[in-house]
Amino acid sequence: MFTQLLLAAILSGAIYGLIGLGYSLIYRASGIMNLSQGDAMCLGGFLGYTFYVTLKLPLYLAIPCTLACTFMVGLLLERFVIRPIFKRNVSTSALILATVAVSYIIQSVELIIWGGAPLHLPSFLKTRTMMINGVIYQTETLLIISVALISMITLHFFMKKSSFGIAMRAAAMDQDAARSCGINVEATTRITWAISISLAGLAGMLVGPLYGVTTTLGTAMSGKGFASAVVGGYGDMYGAILGGGILSALETFSAGYISSYLKQMVAYLAVLIMLFIRPRGVLNVEAVKD
Amino acid sequence: MEKNKLLQNYKKYLVYLPLVLLALFFPFLLKNFSYGLMFLCFCEMYIIAVNGLDLVYGYSGQITFATAAFFGLGSYGSLLLRNHTGLPVIVCMLLAAVITCIIGMILAYPVSKLRFAFLSLSTISFNHVVFQLATRSPGGITGDYTGAFTDSLTLFGIDFGNYTYFYYFGLACVVIFVILKFNLVRSRVGRAFLAIKQNTAAADGMGINVRKYKVYAFGIYAFYAAFAGTMYAHFVGYVSPETIAQQQSVIFMIMILLGGVTSNWGPIIGAVTVLLLKEVLGYAEQYQLLAYGIILLIFILFLPTGLYGLGKDLIENKKHKKGSLSDVRS
Numbered sequence: 084m085f086t087q088l089l090l091a092a093i094l095s096g097a098i099y100g101l102i103g104l105g106y107s108l109i110y111r112a113s114g115i116m117n118l119s120q121g122d123a124m125c126l127g128g129f130l131g132y133t134f135y136v137t138l139k140l141p142l143y144l145a146i147p148c149t150l151a152c153t154f155m156v157g158l159l160l161e162r163f164v165i166r167p168i169f170k171r172n173v174s175t176s177a178l179i180l181a182t183v184a185v186s187y188i189i190q191s192v193e194l195i196i197w198g199g200a201p202l203h204l205p206s207f208l209k210t211r212t213m214m215i216n217g218v219i220y221q222t223e224t225l226l227i228i229s230v231a232l233i234s235m236i237t238l239h240f241f242m243k244k245s246s247f248g249i250a251m252r253a254a255a256m257d258q259d260a261a262r263s264c265g266i267n268v269e270a271t272t273r274i275t276w277a278i279s280i281s282l283a284g285l286a287g288m289l290v291g292p293l294y295g296v297t298t299t300l301g302t303a304m305s306g307k308g309f310a311s312a313v314v315g316g317y318g319d320m321y322g323a324i325l326g327g328g329i330l331s332a333l334e335t336f337s338a339g340y341i342s343s344y345l346k347q348m349v350a351y352l353a354v355l356i357m358l359f360i361r362p363r364g365v366l367n368v369e370a371v372k373d
Numbered sequence: 374m375e376k377n378k379l380l381q382n383y384k385k386y387l388v389y390l391p392l393v394l395l396a397l398f399f400p401f402l403l404k405n406f407s408y409g410l411m412f413l414c415f416c417e418m419y420i421i422a423v424n425g426l427d428l429v430y431g432y433s434g435q436i437t438f439a440t441a442a443f444f445g446l447g448s449y450g451s452l453l454l455r456n457h458t459g460l461p462v463i464v465c466m467l468l469a470a471v472i473t474c475i476i477g478m479i480l481a482y483p484v485s486k487l488r489f490a491f492l493s494l495s496t497i498s499f500n501h502v503v504f505q506l507a508t509r510s511p512g513g514i515t516g517d518y519t520g521a522f523t524d525s526l527t528l529f530g531i532d533f534g535n536y537t538y539f540y541y542f543g544l545a546c547v548v549i550f551v552i553l554k555f556n557l558v559r560s561r562v563g564r565a566f567l568a569i570k571q572n573t574a575a576a577d578g579m580g581i582n583v584r585k586y587k588v589y590a591f592g593i594y595a596f597y598a599a600f601a602g603t604m605y606a607h608f609v610g611y612v613s614p615e616t617i618a619q620q621q622s623v624i625f626m627i628m629i630l631l632g633g634v635t636s637n638w639g640p641i642i643g644a645v646t647v648l649l650l651k652e653v654l655g656y657a658e659q660y661q662l663l664a665y666g667i668i669l670l671i672f673i674l675f676l677p678t679g680l681y682g683l684g685k686d687l688i689e690n691k692k693h694k695k696g697s698l699s700d701v702r703s
Contacts, residue, residue: 310498
């Protein structure tokens, strides 16, 4: 029971981490919350369904195609919605509302194209279970966890080692200073948005076989994403991943040992408690306080 | 000088008189169209709630996605008080609104130290927690997913279950709440709200206790929203968790943005327009969402002052047509 729950916790933790990463990256780059992150995840799920089931592409092609499409969506979103609003010098609250508007538009487009019924991606692997040390694992789960981990590690090396990643981090730290060093801040911001959206899209593709994708899943996953970012420390890459892990562990174990109905509330209670008591999160990130 | 000022104030109020008179005659105009009258009753509730939201979002510049939660707390609170204690309905309504006001202030106290973007996250979370509590309440006192029934409002022996009577009751409430807000925003407190919105640090430097006023704003807003909720509960006679859903909170934000912030007319225009839109688009949910999204974007991008601001600009442009361009600009 414990191992099974732990594995389930790691699985959903990886998914929450991928979505939470988007929240943190965007907050660092633009200083706002992107509340359409969960809907971007659903969009990824639907696109994954289209590539993997409708167009019958193999998995190693379907995932990059989904990533590319959501990356494009992120670029377009930043270019045609967020940047024009920034240019008009409106308040941050209006910007956050704009992301809610984007979330509504994405949801309704999904409803119009793919319909309201939940779409289940077929299992990615043929062998369903395997046994290690007498414990039965679902291979699906292991695959999803490893894909999520690989993408997180890739992101880590991209941000730390590549020159563009370093430029992105510099722009997130201080835009004016970065600009005076010759960094194209507009480009880094745009790429940050695109990476965040595509990470969420990847998460959507991965949860496809497990939960199925529906348009209504987006709102719930938005909540889990910002909850993991808040728990770990808002604005920090590793904080989001850590927060996702902590949050899903809390959720899974409270559902497993106390009551399943707590599961819906845990994430939101965690946000409220963390913001009240320790707004800097587990990793002590100085971003939240006024 | 004093007298002149007073006269001017009266003149300001006089502008509203024909509208109030017109509002008084609506039930006679809609005698054979009770659906229209019911629609107007709903408009009244939403106008009150949106006025409260205007104080937080428009005047103090704080974003909140918990309007539906406060609305729901009001309606469920009043319903539970009425069903379990049997107090007169109007007492239950006021008590529920006051309790919600206190809850709002308690929520605002820790949250008000956060950078305001995080207010959106905490209010969303609060809304979800309230929603979950309503759908799976301890002991099932809220009726969970099916909702719960309650009595209609009775005051001085008159049963306000009737649309016409309730319409007049609602109208009186709207007038009272709008006048209260009108006076509040012209007081010291209202000026403090505006200062916080424009520059929190500067407001702090001028000796305004930012945290205190943020908590005030939230408390008043919770009271407005909750009172609207109690009206809803005793008008419909039935409350279901749908009224607390997250999307409802966004609809309140759309109302205030569409109508226009920091004005008396904005909330009224916004609430009525969005409710009309809801009636028209009620049958096609996916297009309803699309419409909301596009409206939000358009108003944020091109019309940040809302329909009220647009109308005002048009009228002022006409007045200044003969003047120079700089006149129009100012």
